[in-house]
Amino acid sequence: MDLSQIKMVVTDMDGTLLNSNHEVSGQFFSLFERLRKKNIQFVAASGRQYNSIVDKLQPIKDDIIVIAENGGFAIDNGEEIVSTPLPIDTRNNVLSILEQIGDNYPVLCGKYAAYISDSSPKFEKMLREYYTEFEIIDDLKSYTEETMKIAVYHFVDSEKYIYPAVKHLEDYLKVKVSGENWVDVSSLKAHKGYALKKVMERYNVRSNEVLIFGDYNNDIEMLQLSDFSFAMANAHPNVKKVAQYETLSNDELGVEKVLEKLT
Numbered sequence: 001m002d003l004s005q006i007k008m009v010v011t012d013m014d015g016t017l018l019n020s021n022h023e024v025s026g027q028f029f030s031l032f033e034r035l036r037k038k039n040i041q042f043v044a045a046s047g048r049q050y051n052s053i054v055d056k057l058q059p060i061k062d063d064i065i066v067i068a069e070n071g072g073f074a075i076d077n078g079e080e081i082v083s084t085p086l087p088i089d090t091r092n093n094v095l096s097i098l099e100q101i102g103d104n105y106p107v108l109c110g111k112y113a114a115y116i117s118d119s120s121p122k123f124e125k126m127l128r129e130y131y132t133e134f135e136i137i138d139d140l141k142s143y144t145e146e147t148m149k150i151a152v153y154h155f156v157d158s159e160k161y162i163y164p165a166v167k168h169l170e171d172y173l174k175v176k177v178s179g180e181n182w183v184d185v186s187s188l189k190a191h192k193g194y195a196l197k198k199v200m201e202r203y204n205v206r207s208n209e210v211l212i213f214g215d216y217n218n219d220i221e222m223l224q225l226s227d228f229s230f231a232m233a234n235a236h237p238n239v240k241k242v243a244q245y246e247t248l249s250n251d252e253l254g255v256e257k258v259l260e261k262l263t
Contacts, residue, residue: 001245003228003262006040007209010067010196010222011255013046013053014130014179015215016232019251022129024056027256032060034263043067043199045192047151047178047218050075051112051132069109070176070184070218071195072148082198083111084190085146086173092141094150094169094185101165105153107131108140114151115143123153149186151178158183177236178218193221200225211262213247213255214239230258 011017018024035042042060044053045067053068054061067074067082074082086094091108098106105123108115114134116127127134137143154162162183166175174191178184200210212219212226215235220242223229231243232254240246248254 001228001261003211005209006211006228006262008041008043008200008203008205009035009211009259009262010043010045010226011213012192012215012219013044013048013056015234015250016213016219017044017250017255018056022056025253025256027253028259029059031256031259031263032063035259036063038263040262041065041203041205043196045071045196045219045222047130047182047184049109049112049114049131049133052130055132065199067192067195067199069111069148070174070178070186070190071192071222072109072186072190073111074195074199076199076202081202082195083146083148084187084194085148086150086185086187086190088144088147090173091147091150094166094173095140097166097169098150098152101162103154104162106140107134107151107153108143109148109151110145111148115140122155126153149184149190152183152185153181154183155181157181176218178216184218191221192219193225196222196225211258213258214243215250230254 043065047070050068065076114131117140159177174186176184208227210226211228213230215232229243230245230247231240233249
């Protein structure tokens with residue numbers, strides 16, 4: 001595997017760069033400095049909100065490209081380069097469906113803050129890990145600002161209990177099981193692959209010049225853009241089918257092990 005042509009490194013956050021305690025390793029930050037000296041750009045691509053990603057990568061936040069909300073929103077050096085919000089009527093239709101199935105917690109994801117209505121101490125505690133900025137409002141349907149996606153949380157299994165109820169929306173929306181407890185619903189173009197393609201075009205980076213890491217179904221489209229795509233050992237089976245290579249798990253510094261070869 002010849003990585004000498006790599007100009008850009010892209011990684012998912014949860015289950016990939018972050019360990020099971022949602023932490024970035026000190027080793028990664030050291031490797032990042034080596035990437036920067038080689039003029040290799042770094043892109044963080046996550047289902048998390050922008051502020052949450054920046055919070056995790058605070059020491060390098062001014063030197064990276066951020067793809068947030070599963071590709072619905074992307075910022076490069078303070079400049080917004082991707083924004084694909086959900087139409088309000090479509091968003092409210094999805095909320096109506098979620099109301100009917102019950103036992104779920106929808107989160108409206110704005111560019112810089114999230115909004116919830118149904119809450120509980122247990123849910124709020126979990127939410128703070130992924131959304132550093134959120135507000136509680138009485139009626140989500142009354143929210144009139146841009147919504148980048150609806151993130152739906154289930155305490156047991158999102159793929160089993162939420163996805164079947166919204167799968168039929170895939171004809172006109174992007175519906176992704178983005179984690180064990182999350183399903184994300186967004187506009188068709190609001191996915192990591194679309195946003196990353198825009199970034200690659202912006203910097204004239206080709207498929208053999210980008211290295212990509214992921215672990216869940218919301219990473220599939222971006223993994224398909226690279227000749228050097230890596231699934232984590234802990235990845236969903238669908239991701240392992242798509243990725244060209246496999247590395248160690250997120251708790252075994254799988255991303256760092258590959259970046260060592262690159263730097």
